[in-house]
Amino acid sequence: MSAAPGRVVAGLLTAGGRAVTFRFDGRIFQGLEGDTLASALLASGERLIGRSFKYHRPRGIITAGPEEPCALVDVMTASGREPNQLATTLLLHEGLEAVSQNRWPSLAFDIRAALDRLSRFLPAGFYYKTFMSPGWAWERLYEPLIRRAAGLGVLAPVVGAHAEAAETLHEHTDVLIVGAGAAGLAAAAVLGASGLRVLLAEQDAALGGGTLLDARWQAWRERRRAGLVRVPGVRCLERTTVLGAYGHGVFAALEVLGAAERAAFGGLRERLHVIRAQRVLLATGAIERLIAFPGNDVPGVMLAGAALAYLRRYGVAVGRRPVFFINNDEAYEALFALAAAGITAAGVADVRPASHAAQRARELGVDVLCGARVTAVRGRGALRAVQVVTGEGGQREFAADCLLISGGFTPAAALATQLGSPLAWQESIAAFVPELAGAVGRVAGAARGVFGLAAAAREGALAGQAIAAELRGREVAAAAAAAAEAEDAGLPADAMATPMSPLWEVSGRGRAFVDLQNDVTSADVRLAHREGYEHVEHMKRFTTHTMATDQGRIGGLLGSAVLAEARGVPLSEVGQVKARPYVQPVPFAALAGGEVREHYKPKRRVALHDWHERAGATFVPTGLWLRPLVYARASSWEAVLGEARSVRRAVGITDVSTLGKIDVRGKDAARFLDFVYANTFSSLPIGRARYGIMLREDGMVFDDGTTSRLGPEHFLVTTTTANSTAVLEHLEFQLQANCRELDVLLTDVCDQWAQFAVAGPRARAVLSAVVGGRELSNAAFPFMAAGEATIAGVAGRLFRISFSGELAYELAVPASEAERIWLAVLEAGTPCGISPYGLDALNTLRIEKGHVTGAELNGNTSAADLGFARMLKPQGDFVGRVLSQRPALEAADRLQLVGVRPAVRTRRLRNGMQLVAPEAPTASLGYITSSTPSVELEGWVGLALLAGGRARIGTRLTGTSPLHDERLEVEIVSPHMLDPENTRVRA
Amino acid sequence: MSAPDLALAALPADILEVAAFGGAAPKLVRRGAEAWALPPLGRVSAAPAGLALAVRPERWLIVLAPQAGGTSAARWQGLLGTSCAVVELSAGLAAFFLAGAPAREVLKRGCRLDLDPGVFAQGSAAATQMAQVAVTLAALPGGLLLLTPASTARHLREWLMQVGRAFGIASVSDVTVAALSGEP
Amino acid sequence: MLRIHCPWCGTRDESEFRYRGDAGRVRPAHEAGLASFSAHVYERANPRGWHLEWWLHVAGCRQLLKVLRHTQSHEIRWVGRAEEPAPLPEDCAP
């Protein structure tokens, strides 16, 4: 077990924390509760964390937060291996096991690091150019090679049940504040005091932002935090990153649960908040920038602000002999803090001629070289020395174990740009600054280039007041601001700072990186420019600069600056690449939330579901519905044909409750149905049902079903199961958009009625025993009759309609009575040999009869194609009428519905089998849409859509299924293969 | 046994939809007022016999104590006259009552409405989606009334029990319409 | 994601609505003939700018709404009932 030599003082987040044991690359380490993996490794003196993406160069830790480009690890969990976790934000917990990435066989010795020496053969854009030809080589040679060599983490090939569940929360708030630094906390106080609902999202594990790094701000921070807890309208979410802005005030945020809450929620790890806010306040701070110089990626090079953060937050000194390379006064804070902890800097290269902070550092006895820059570093796996050129051109070399750099600060503008913010160049900080329209929100503090904690707090309060004034009125806002200000008396003053001086790149021998995660150098950017990629977004795509998971947060602007220099234009003209959602990698599990596995989509169950289950049914999902497919453990033709045979020979009962049912009432109900159906319903007598087809406005068939007239102004429309939702929406649309003058009410009654079809030669005998108050003879209740009936004592409805082609009735009863009635029919049918049948048997029956379903109503078939041309009413308007008369729809070679039988009756048909002429076996004339072994006819029967099909009836073609290597001769027949005279249904 | 923090109960009820024909809504509201104050859109009202919810313009859902024989629809059609359609939905909709302080916090996990008590206050009603299925919601004293199509009732109940687990949800015995129809 | 202010239900998420196409077009009278219907069904201006649209509030009041939306910014300037006259796109500031 390693000791923790780097822990030099008590850290704000780790003080008092108990020891936590973890593993990195198999070795055992100890850290403290409150540590991140990065801080614990640094405390243990570990520098080398991984190998880089392209060149396999050794890499360490660069930052102390979510902007980290290098310190990515794989984490081993109970449920598998999770790649690309940021060591800088990953909270340490007992038993954590992390593994470094992209090295083989070990982190210290990596064979492919030789790639680094070959790098002149691997320039930017190399994938595009080098692997262009020959074509075959991509798949067999290049891709496997590249996949092995490149990439970061390892994605486990088989992911088991993901034990680490997530959930989605829908949030509504008046104001979303992103970032709980000085600006965010100050704004929250004002907004909360105004009585507004506030959601304060902070990506860090603790509220405070920059105030966590300055001991003078501790009292203010504690006061603010305690104050916010007391305001009921304010909610603070820690460990919550706002991932993206989606317009209309909608944001997504990912919360990583703390240990206690995680336990309370049964192991829940993440929570995706979908936030709807009236206004947003972006107090996202600024991100310290990299400087491009040769060797700026050697382990030991780190941002100066990160060194400050490790010391303040975790009590960890990142080195014993630091050298600084900086261009701004803020970066000296790390130097002063380390000095106070007893660690004196070996030297400072400040690019500016003089500064306030440099003067203070000299007073501490530090060797500060002004007007100087770092030209090279020594050391490969770990930094050993730093070479500096002074303002006068002199060379100096400092022995050092770390180099702390700062190229200035870039406002974190990703969310602002997603909200459409323009970016304005601000010379004083050499960065782009966002601004939001007032109706969207505000940007405050370092996020809009206002540096200094006191300045940020004042800005935040003002932004809060401005938003409160818009939402709650000026007086309320002013009073709230005054109350908050009274508490703020005596804000620590910001130090006097000398302006920064931009420095993007120091040229010299060796690679200077602008993107450490994707291994993009300044030379790559220049190459992009030479190749003609002048626009920053084109350069991005050619070089992959900023395309890694960190989206170039610390180096993005460097690439723009190098491109600007190459183009000979100011950086303000080049701009910076646009950051897109998500601002950080998000696990798919978090996006899926609770809608996984059995909850992936809802299931609709019929009232009789439990009975079907007890009867041993196999279910098939149809849309959201679960329908009984066959009453057997698995569907076999034997079981299906047994059920179908029982219908043809005796009687069967099936549950058709999933059909859509729409109640249509009103004095114009008949006129409305005449408009939405292609055939006529106004002439339908009361107590009768009629088969109808609906067209889309483009003239194609949309849906079919029977509609019954229950009263002069009362109809019941049925739809197919698959289209039930779409038909209801279609009818509501037509009624409200095109028939506003009609007085019609539509009500979805699908779930109110359980509906059963009782079919077979003995159906009348069965139903006579359960239907009261109605005679069922042909004279009293003929084919297509419909009306009220008492069924086993329950008020219901009876329809004499048939999908199977047999004598059949459909009976409808309130769904709450479904099981009682179903059982009553079964009991009454026992002497007749009744048996239930499922969807597969229903399919067999309707194919024999030539009835169409979704396979034939596929959106490309017209009424004429399906043989329904005569149903179209000759007079009057209806949806689809005009376009159904397009000349092309009358072409003789349209695909038309026909029946198909194998010439050799023992051969089988297949759905999807192509129909071809024997002399032209590759020219498809059509295809089989549905097929089944037949009950009544010998062998298989099928339905097909065939070019000029009706004219081919009586001819023979070849059915071919190259996939199954099958060919057979088929007879083209009428689709009405069973009882074409319809005698059975009228029996 | 003490009451759970969060209790899910089924509500056996007869449910009717009353929909006004063109232009008849004001007359219907006047006529209905003799028996019942039909609420304005977005509200739920209570009378001794039950609840009325308005979540669609010129339509009301009437939630009544179950009557043997299902005569409610005919009785209401008689009461309200021919200026409206009374559609029987007793078997088509399932009703639940979710009671307890964390109810709204739980529903945030699948409901996109703003359920803050200051926004969706007592007496509010709305049609929306929850856990991907259609739900009509009403805020009553002590809890939330949820109506969902009968075919999705089991899905909704299972979902509520799952997301409610961390909040101590328990399935309790049925509530009655009479218990809920105190003035909200 | 759009948030649409339904005049009946209040502001709701886009997922509660079903888009039903261009509301700037009126269905021709059926005598108008093939060319008119062809244009009605198939021809679209596809503007970069203001666009009047039908949205059916399927998860709420089931009313058909007219929505004036900017196709580039997604800003919604106006929502009305199906029968309400909408402001003309050309009268809207960009």
Ligand SMILES: [Zn+2]
């Ligand atoms: Zn609505």
